[in-house]
Amino acid sequence: MRTRFAPSPNGPLHLGHAYAAIVAHDTAKARDGEFILRIEDIDGDRSRAQFVAEFLLDLAWLGLAWDGEAVFQSHRLASFSEAGERLNAMGLLYPCTCTRAEIAAAATQFGPDGPVYPGTCRHREIDPRNAAWRLDVGKAMALAGPLEWLDENAGLKTATPQIFGDVVLLRKDLPASYHLAATLDDATDGITLVTRGMDLFPASHVHRLLQALLDLPVPTWLHHPLLIEADGRKLAKRRGAPSLADRRRAGEDGHAIAEALRNGVLPAGLSFSQGVHHAP
Ligand code: GLU
Secondary structure, three states, rough: OOEOOOOOOOOEEEEEHHHHHHHHHHHHHOOOOOOEEEEEEOOOOOOOHHHHHHHHHHHHHOOOOOOOEEEEHHHHHHHHHHHHHHHHHHHOEEOOOOOOOHHHHOOEEEEEEEEEEEOOOOOOOOHHHHHHHHEOOHHHHHHHHHEEEEEEEEEEOOOOHHHEOOEEOOOOOOOOHHHHHHHHHHOOOOOEEEEEEEHHHOOOHHHHHHHHHOOOOOOOEEEOOOOEEEOOOEOOOHHOOOOOHHHHHOOOOOHHHHHHHEEEEEEEEEOOOOOOOOOO
């Protein structure tokens, strides 16, 4: 088996990331598997090499060693556009120029990422230059047929990617959206168990559909609880959660912090969103 920790270098890591990395690392080690590090750095405007350098130090400080060299999503842009072309040739994509504000104004449903795109451009003539490309989820589901996926904690799920509406797969400013890039990379990296936080649970419905459309191997998933603050919100750097790098530089003991997280012991004010995940 093989799993991964896949941080985006658009800010420093905090304790929530440390927990995600520990779950992935410990699960791999308990099963005699591999744990790889993938840097999800395709958002060129927001990704910083400085954060990547800190991530490597943070993981070493926590006592988490990854197998092989770290892999970088930005080195794989060609595979993302190839997959986009393939889906387009299947008649499953359409260009869209709607702004966030237009979508919010026209939406009648709310999904995991906010207002659900109501399909405004699906049957419009759109100049594809400067457009984002959306997946026609209804058409894609009709082609793929009923799909299931397995989460080790939540059990067998029926894929319902339509909860997101027609998701963007190729962004105007980027070669791929998170959904397309992560799904393709998990296949390229030979990931058999996708470990990540519960916040990305709904995304797996979309990823399962993409796997079916692109004939990719289907992994198992393990979505772990999140670290939340006293107000119930997810720990976030923008609300001032101290970074691992700050703790490291302040001389805190990374191995001890990792051990406490493993045992479900959290600093005052923090808790798990739903029970502690015990690595098998
Ligand atoms: N890069 C994503 C993040 O930092 C995680 C993606 C994943 O684990 O699938 O939130």
